[in-house]
Amino acid sequence: MFRFLLANEPSIRLAFFFGTLAGMAAWEWAAPRRNQETPRLLRWPNNLAVVALDTFLVRLTFPMTAVGLAMLAESKGFGLFNLIRAPAWLAFGVSLLALDLAIYLQHVIFHAVPALWRLHRMHHADLEFDVTTGVRFHPLEILLSMGFKLAVVMVLGPPPIAVLVFEVLLNATSLFNHGNVRIPHGLDRFLRMVVVTPDMHRVHHSVRPSETNSNFGFNFPWWDRLFGTYRDQPKAGHETMTIGIEQFRTERDLWLDKMLLQPLYGKANDYPINRQEEGAR
Secondary structure (H helix, E strand, O other): OHHHHHHOHHHHHHHHHHHHHHHHHHHHHHOEOOOOOOOHHHHHHHHHHHHHHHHHHHHHHOOOOHHHHHHHHHHHOOOHHHHHOOOHHHHHHHHHHHHHHHHHHHHHHHHHOHHHHHHHHHHHOOOOOOHHHHHOOOHHHHHHHHHHHHHHHHHHOOOHHHHHHHHHHHHHHHHHHOOOEOOOHHHHHHHOOOOOOHHHHHHHHEOOHHHHOOOOOOOOOHHHHHHOOOOOOOOOOOOOOOEOOOOOOOHHHHOHHHHHHHHHOOOOOOOOOOOOOHHHO
C-alpha cells in the first residue's frame, strides 16, 4: 500500500489539491464568513496563475521532491530516523510534528527579516481572504521554502510516507484555513484545539501589524500557543476587519505582473516583527 502511495505521489497530491479547492469554493459560496467587494473574476485567475507558475518553477529547479529525498535518505541510511531506527509509528508521528514546527519557524522568519518579508508580503497583500489566498505565494518564496524543506528532510530522515502525508496535509490545510467560510463559534473553538481554522488564521491577514505577526501556524495550532504568538480574535471583528497590508491596496496590485514585481516596491520595515508598536495602528 505504501509503495503504491509513494509511486503515485504527484497524482495523489493533485487530487487532494483540486478536491479541496473545489470543496472550499463550494463552501464559500454556500456559507461565506465575509462579504467580498473585490470581484473573484479579477482575483482568482491571478492567484491561480501564481500557483501554476510556482509549481512549474519548483519542478524545473529541484531534481526531486521532499518525498523523493526521504526515499533516498531511507535507501542510503542518512538522517536522524535512519540512524536511530525508531519504531515506525514514533518516527511517523514525530516527523509530522517536526516538519510542521519547521514550517511554523520558517513562517516567523519570513515575517522577521525585512528582505524575506518583501517576498512574503505578496501573500498578505491580497485584498480579500478566501481559498485562493492560500496558494498566493511569490515564486522566490516558494523556491526558498522548498530548499528549506529539503534541508529539514535531509537532517531528519523521516519516513517517506510521513513526508507524503505532511505535504498533502499542508496543501489541504492551507486551502482550508484561508477559506471565507462560516463555522459556528462553538465548533470553531473545538476545532482550533487540533487544527488551524479560518477564523484563527484570518487574524494573521489583518492590516494591523500586531495581528499580522500572530497565528503563524498552518496545520497545527499548538506552536502559536507554545511560543506566545497566538491571538484569539481580531480587534475589529471578522466581518469588519481590514484584510491586507497598507502599501498595496489597488485592484491593479492584484494583477500577476504587479504581484511578481512587488518585492521591488516600497519599504519593507513597517510590518516585520518588532518593527512597529501596537499603538501605531
